[in-house]
Amino acid sequence: MQIAEPLQNAIDELSKLPSIGRKTAQRLALFLLKSDKKYVEDLSKSLLDLKEKIRECKICGNISVEEVCDICNSPKRDKTTVCVVEESSDVIAIEKTNEYSGLFHVLGGVLSPLLGKGVDDLNIKQLFERIADSSINEVILALNPDTEGETTTLYLAKSLKEQFPHLKITRIARGIPIGGDLEFSDDATIGRAVLSRIIL
Amino acid sequence: MQIAEPLQNAIDELSKLPSIGRKTAQRLALFLLKSDKKYVEDLSKSLLDLKEKIRECKICGNISVEEVCDICNSPKRDKTTVCVVEESSDVIAIEKTNEYSGLFHVLGGVLSPLLGKGVDDLNIKQLFERIADSSINEVILALNPDTEGETTTLYLAKSLKEQFPHLKITRIARGIPIGGDLEFSDDATIGRAVLSRIIL
Numbered sequence: 001m002q003i004a005e006p007l008q009n010a011i012d013e014l015s016k017l018p019s020i021g022r023k024t025a026q027r028l029a030l031f032l033l034k035s036d037k038k039y040v041e042d043l044s045k046s047l048l049d050l051k052e053k054i055r056e057c058k059i060c061g062n063i064s065v066e067e068v069c070d071i072c073n074s075p076k077r078d079k080t081t082v083c084v085v086e087e088s089s090d091v092i093a094i095e096k097t098n099e100y101s102g103l104f105h106v107l108g109g110v111l112s113p114l115l116g117k118g119v120d121d122l123n124i125k126q127l128f129e130r131i132a133d134s135s136i137n138e139v140i141l142a143l144n145p146d147t148e149g150e151t152t153t154l155y156l157a158k159s160l161k162e163q164f165p166h167l168k169i170t171r172i173a174r175g176i177p178i179g180g181d182l183e184f185s186d187d188a189t190i191g192r193a194v195l196s197r198i199i200l
Numbered sequence: 201m202q203i204a205e206p207l208q209n210a211i212d213e214l215s216k217l218p219s220i221g222r223k224t225a226q227r228l229a230l231f232l233l234k235s236d237k238k239y240v241e242d243l244s245k246s247l248l249d250l251k252e253k254i255r256e257c258k259i260c261g262n263i264s265v266e267e268v269c270d271i272c273n274s275p276k277r278d279k280t281t282v283c284v285v286e287e288s289s290d291v292i293a294i295e296k297t298n299e300y301s302g303l304f305h306v307l308g309g310v311l312s313p314l315l316g317k318g319v320d321d322l323n324i325k326q327l328f329e330r331i332a333d334s335s336i337n338e339v340i341l342a343l344n345p346d347t348e349g350e351t352t353t354l355y356l357a358k359s360l361k362e363q364f365p366h367l368k369i370t371r372i373a374r375g376i377p378i379g380g381d382l383e384f385s386d387d388a389t390i391g392r393a394v395l396s397r398i399i400l
Contacts, residue, residue: 003292004265006253010246016239018231019224029250030289031218033263037251043213044244046206050229051237053206063233065204089230092203 007033059130061106061123063088071095071104078102083140084127084156086110086149090142102140105130110143110152124156131164138168145174207233259330261306261323263288271295271304278302283340284327284356286310286349290342302340305330310343310352324356331364338368345374 003011007029015025032040056062057069060082064070071077071091081102085091091104107122109115119125131139141156143149157169175193176185185193203211207229215225232240256262257269260282264270271277271291281302285291291304307322309315319325331339341356343349357369375393376385385393 004254004263004269006246006249006265007263010250013239013243013246016243017228019227024219026289026292027219028217030287032247033250033254033288039213039216040247040251043216044247046210046213047232047240047244049206050210050233051240054204054233063204063207065206069204087230088233089226092226 056106060104061108061126062091062104076101080135081138081140082127082130082136083142085142086144094142102138103136107143107152110148111155112148119155122152127156128159128163131160131167136167138170141169141171256306260304261308261326262291262304276301280335281338281340282327282330282336283342285342286344294342302338303336307343307352310348311355312348319355322352327356328359328363331360331367336367338370341369341371 010029010032011022011025014020014028015022017025020028032043053065054063055065055067057064057072058067059072060069062069062071066073078101082105083094083100083102084105084107085094086107086109088106091106094100094104105123105127107124107127109117109122111117111119111122130136139156139160141153143153153171157171160167160169173196174189175196176182176189182190210229210232211222211225214220214228215222217225220228232243253265254263255265255267257264257272258267259272260269262269262271266273278301282305283294283300283302284305284307285294286307286309288306291306294300294304305323305327307324307327309317309322311317311319311322330336339356339360341353343353353371357371360367360369373396374389375396376382376389382390
């Protein structure tokens with residue numbers, strides 16, 4: 001069968017997005033076809049703006065409109081603590097909690113021999129320079145607790161300790177998630193939660 | 201917390217799409233932020249093209265690049281049969297089966313007092329004119345088998361019979377879906393399947 005070419009194009013482009021299959025792409029394209037022209041234009045422009053107006057903060061690697069991002073620029077943030085994360089999405093996740101008021105450092109990934117990502121492919125050198133040049137006295141490692149995140153955490157902890165012996169290096173707690181259930185948690189998580197128990 | 205404005209805009213616009221919540225919108229926006237500029241431009245353009253290049257076929261109401269759509273224009277289609285559907289997406293669904301070679305007529309919805317859709321809001325007048333002016337001798341009603349689809353089917357069947365007594369009017373079969381299971385089908389579907397049994 002033949003689908004009108006502009007519709008087929010839109011379906012093809014939309015189905016390249018993560019978690020959007022061909023059926024969903026078709027539904028989205030038909031929805032847009034019926035939408036106001038104004039909305040389609042706004043959507044289209046907002047996507048282009050992503051690439052045109054956003055860059056990496058030259059200090060922390062987080063996404064930013066200006067050369068230096070709002071968090072690095074803010075006088076209200078605690079400049080003695082930096083939280084190291086994999087991606088900008090992790091910054092958003094931590095910021096949403098309102099529990100952290102320090103700075104961030106976005107690595108842009110984790111060490112991964114499989115994906116060919118080594119130390120030089122990540123924002124690691126910049127992290128060391130930043131610590132050397134500033135009043136940072138605590139580094140919180142907040143990488144995902146998977147194999148590669150763990151490897152990167154151990155590598156960073158070791159290298160940071162060697163180079164800055166007086167730096168406080170911490171990692172975010174691993175344990176049973178809030179609202180989680182002991183019965184349905186995996187052994188590794190429960191084991192870690194027991195080992196990391198805290199005094200009340 | 202503050203998200204960079206262009207990112208926030210893109211998330212807002214994306215989350216207006218059907219079945220895209222705020223979390224998915226954020227994931228898509230961050231994916232686009234990391235994608236090639238070329239891809240984001242292609243995607244953006246393909247969406248604008250939907251509104252700019254596609255219109256309704258003046259004969260059948262299906263989506264079309266030209267004034268008359270490929271199906272209405274094709275010399276290979278059976279011009280004596282027209283299949284009435286609610287939306288262009290239904291044309292795509294039927295075309296994919298390769299079981300139908302006639303023409304289509306897209307109503308643009310169904311009769312719905314709740315949504316304030318009456319006879320004049322749908323492509324119904326055009327359907328009657330089309331049948332009067334052409335060699336169409338069978339109308340297949342292929343609306344969704346929900347309450348409003350049923351009402352519209354009954355209305356069309358009655359009006360068409362009155363105006364064109366010699367026209368063959370059919371509807372697509374309702375029954376157990378292929379691969380479906382009697383045990384898990386609802387009573388109405390099983391009842392209809394028994395009533396509509398065919399001789400082997």
